[in-house]
Amino acid sequence: MPPGPYRWFVVAELVLAAVTFVALLFVVAPYGGRHGRPGWGPTVPARVGWVVMEAPASLAFLGFYLLGAHRADLVPLLFLLLGQAHYVQRAFVYPLLMRSGSRMPVLVMLLAILFNLLNAWVNARWISEYGDYPVSWLADPRFWIGVVVFAAGYALNIGSDRILRRLRRTGGGYRIPHGGGFRFVSSPNYLGEIVEWTGWAIATWSLAGLAFALYTVANLAPRAMANHRWYRETFPDYPASRRALLPFVL
Template identity: 60%
Template sequence: MAEAELHSIATWTEIGLAALTFVSLFFVTAPYGRHGRKGWGPEISQRLGWVLMELPACVLWLGIYFAGTHALELAPLALMALWQLHYVNRTFVFPFRIKAEGKTTPVSIVATAIVFNTLNAYVNARWVSELGSYPISWLYDARFVIGAVLFVAGFAINQHADQVLMNLRKPGETGYKIPHGGLYRFISCPNYFGEILEWTGWAIATWSLAGLAFALYTIANLAPRALKHHEWYRQKFADYPTSRRALIPFVV
């Protein structure tokens, strides 16, 4: 089997997983974070879980990328920098900033994420540095520029939203509070909105089915969870702002 055919199968598999994930998450809420609950098998520390499940998307992605014949060309390197901007933070920075003491994550969730991130690393890294075509002129193509701007804007939104959540509790405090400021004025989950914006930008910047597959999976994974978060906030806090939407300002 030619690699182009194998890659196509892997990409369409990811799109199929997106459809399956989108439907299933309306019936089963993934048991981590505020929705964590027993009954999903052995657990490990939340911090270790974050590092392990994001590691393939950062380290394995780099290994696959640098095996490509176009890896040292400027446009693929620029795309690589965007990807790693997100995943170096998500793998090696974010897990050590969150207040995760005493919190756990099911091993089953971590294992599932590792499998997906391995597939996604191959689909996107191999496309960018080997199977795709990104001459230096791609760096001033409107699709790259627009996509990169959306990606960076989404990253900034995601970072600000995470910082607001991290600052909600003072040292020694437990429990949940209502977040305020930034896009929290309009939606319950600006961190998810920012991440969806990032990978939508990635799909545009790469102008590829590989990039689109990940954008679709991100939406399929985070949109139902945002709706669950929004519902959780409204049930837990009687004074929760009624004008807030779940994920997209003024829309949903």
Template identity: 80%
Template sequence: MPEGPYRWFVYAEIALAVVTFVALLFIVAPYGGRHGRAGWGPTVPARFGWVVMEAPASILFVVFYLLGSNRFEPVPLLFLALWLVHYVYRAFVYPFLMRSGSRMPVLVMLLAIGFNLLNAWVNARWISEYGSYPVAWLGDGRFWFGVVLFAAGLTLNARSDRTLRLLRRSGDGYRIPQGGGFRYVSSPNYLGEMIEWTGWAIATWSLAGTAFALYTFANLAPRAFANHRWYRDTFPDYPPERRALLPFVL
């Protein structure tokens, strides 16, 4: 990793992962929906909040990526494509498929913007400037294993989102989701995202990617546990064999 400020941004993201994990073990983030509650200041429509807070992860990532001297190399371009597949969906597709009416605290939106700015800088600069990805990297097992994990996680994430979305469209209030990853865990959408960015960390074989994977776990694992508790408290007939996050384990 290069000397200078860049490495401290990477270390800052790792430190932020630790702080976030500890904080979310005690505080359930009020993103809206089942965990929405008063006391977090002004709010905005959740759809608007999602677009605003996730857009920097795609738009600014491209800007930072284009600053790199390796921006036109094949492997960095493939990494750029992987990143955009996730974040274009997350910022410009997913919010418009959400149930309307829920709201998000402005504070949560601003915190997410700050993280996405840091994370976009750290990862974009690595893949297009500081990392070394010759064409031969396409023949490395780490690259393909990581890409397969990324694709599997993205598929699980998107399909789980769709299952939840169809339940909410029924108009019958909250119900127990069934099928797909929900047969095994309460939050397969979160598990899918963790698998995605673990795949990214392996495919890029970088501390920058590892920092993002760690932060994803730190942010989503406590939320998965909170969802699991909510389901079990809300539905007396909730499947007892279903785990919070890891099938058959946790």
């Protein structure tokens, strides 16, 4: 069993998921862009904010992973590759492709850093130290189901971001996105990320992975609802059949 202090970090992430969900039902997170607004203190360029707040999710995760006794084992290394596939793109590729001149509050950036450090510790330490992943785990259906779900979410997330970038390149201001996951929901990029970490939770079959998946839902579901409201209030011709986050449901 993992030591007591580690278990408390996992519990902290679960509690943080609940607090975040409730808070975001009442306050729209001002990451910049359409939801940016004054009153949140000093700001930095959104591109800088994204790199600074997401880099720990990649770099700290790698550092914590390397502390584990199972860091050279095959299955933990595959989990490491999955996590890095997402966060290297999110921290170091996505910001470079951003075209927005918006700004991000320093407070939001700092809160994101704290979560990323907590989550990196919880999940990296689990897969390289406290979890039990022999080579035989590769024959377990949970591993392959989780990897396929993760890959599907990753593709949806990246493809949706690409559609938004192309939309901005073809003219200034905000417009209604079309194609891909936008045929069904207003925030397919958020849906893709939720699917990714659900796949991670299945593949690792761990409370650490579940905590991460639940926090992702708690963080992104309210933001997807806020985006959906913004689109409908801003564009009178916004597709009526399009849902906020879950096709045909929500």
